[in-house]
Amino acid sequence: MHKKLTLFTLVLLVISNCLLSQGKKGINFDDKLSWDTIKEKAKRENKYIFVDCFATWCGPCKMMDENVYSNAELGEEFDKNFISIKLQMDKNPADNEYTRSWYSIAENFQKEYHLVGYPSLLFFSPKGNLVHRGVGYKSKEALIALSRDAVNPNTQYVGLKKNYKVGKIAKSKDVNALIDIAIENGDKEFAEEVAVKYKKDFIDKLSMDQLCTIDNLIFIKKHSNLVNSQDLVFSLFRNSPSRCDSLLPGLAKAVINLVVEKEEITPRLNYKDPRLTNWQLIGSNINRKYGKDIAEKLVPNARMNFAFETKNWKEYANLKDRELLNNDFPVNDSSLYAWNLNIAAWNTYLVCDDSTVLAKALSWSDRSMQILSAMKADSAEQYLDTKARILYKLGHISKALENEQKAIEVGMRKAQKSGGGKSIFYNEFSAVLEKMKNGESISN
Secondary structure (H helix, E strand, C coil): CHHHHHHHHHHHHHHHHHHHHHHCCCCCEECCCCHHHHHHHHHHHCCEEEEEEECCCCHHHHHHHHHHCCCHHHHHHHHHHEEEEEEECCCCCCCCHHHHHCHHHHHHHHHHHCCCCCCEEEEECCCCCEEEEEECCCCHHHHHHHHHHHCCCCCCHHHHHHHHHCCCCCCHHHHHHHHHHHHHCCCHHHHHHHHHHHHHHCHHHCCHHHHCCHHHHHHHHHCHHHCCCCCHHHHHHHHCHHHHHCCCCCHHHHHHHHHHHHHHHHHHCCCCCHHHCCHHHHHHHHHHHHCHHHHHHHHHHHHHHHHHHCCCHHHHHHHHHHHHHHCCCCHHHCHHHHHHHHHHHHHHHHHCCCHHHHHHHHHHHHHHHHHHHHCCCCCCHHHHHHHHHHHHHCCCHHHHHHHHHHHHHHHHHHHHHCCCCCCCCHHHHHHHHHHHHCCCCCCC
16 A cells, blocks of 8 residues: 555656646746845856846847747756846836845946847856856847857857957957957947957058958948048949949948948038038038939938937928938838838827927828738738827827727737737737827827
C-alpha cells in the first residue's frame, strides 16, 4: 500500500511539473526585488542582468511585450542566463507602490546611461557593470543575438568601445562595424565621434577614383550629414553622379540636396522673426549656384517645414495643399505617401487649434484613407484614430465617435488574424473613445 501511494505521489509530481512547464511562457521578469537586491543576487548566482527600460505610452514596447517577451524559447534562454527586470521610465497616477519605489532608479538610469529611445535594452555583468545595450523593437531572433553578444567578452559593446579608444580597433572594416554597433546600441554621440574622425583621416584623403567603391559610398550614405560642399565627394556627386548611382542609385542627388539645404537654407532661417526670412533671396542663391531644379525642389518644402516649426499654421496648410496639387502620385506606389499624409494630419491635430487649418488636415486624412482603399489595403487603425481626433477637435462628435470605434475594431481584427489578443493601441484608443463620450479633452 505504501509503495502504491509513493508511486501515485511521484506520478502527481511529474504531472504537476509538466503542467507548470506548459504554463510557463516567455521571460520571467522579476517584480518583487529592489535594484540592490537584484545586483546581489546576480553576483551570487553569477548571472547577467537584463533591464528592459520602457514607457507605458511606447508602441514598440507594447509590441515587445505581446510578440517577443512571451515567446517560450526566448524565455528559456533568458531565464537560464539572466535575471530580467522591466523598468518603467515614465510616471502615472495609477502606478502601484512597487513601480513608484523604482522612480529614483529610473531617473538615475536615464542620466547615467543616456537613454535615447524606448525600449532601451541594457545588459549588466554579474558585477553590476553595464556591458552591452540595444534600443528599439527587436524580434525574437534579434534579441537572442543581442543577448549572446552581451555575455561574450569579445562582442560586448563597452569592451569594443574601450578597445577603440586605446587604438586596438583601427582597420577600416572594423571601424565601420564599430560605428554600426554604436548606433545599434543607441550611442549616437560616440558613433558621430568615430565617423567624424574616420571621414577626416580616411575618406577625405581619397582620390575620386578611390572614393567610388561600394564601401565608401555606404559610409557616405550613413553619414551624409558630415559632407559639405568643399569635399571632394561632393564634387564627385555633382560632376559624375552616374558613377555613384551605378553603385547606390539616388545617393548623389540625396546628398547634394542635403548639403544645399544645410548650407544655403538652414543658416538663413530667422526663428526670432520669421517674417525676416527672405525666401526669394534663398531661392535665387540656390538657383545661381546649383540650378533651377534644385531650387524648386528644396525651397517650397523647407518653407513648409519652417511654417510648421514657427506655428504659422495657415501658411503651412496652404503650402501643404499646394504640394498635394503639384504631385500626382501613382496609386500602386503610394503607401508611403498615404502614411506621410496621415502624419501631416496627425502633427497638425497635435499642435493646432485653428479650425480652418484643421479642416485642411481632415482633407489630408481623408485622402490618405482613400489611397489605402484604392490600394485595396485594410484601413489602418492609426489612420482612423487620426481622423476621429481631428473630427472631435472640430466639434463633429458623432462622426468622431464612429471613427474611433472603427479604429478599435480594425485593430482587434488585425490582432486576431495574427493570433494575438488585443491591438497594441486598444487601451489608448479605448481611453480616447471614453473621453469623447464624456465630452472631455483628448489633447493629451
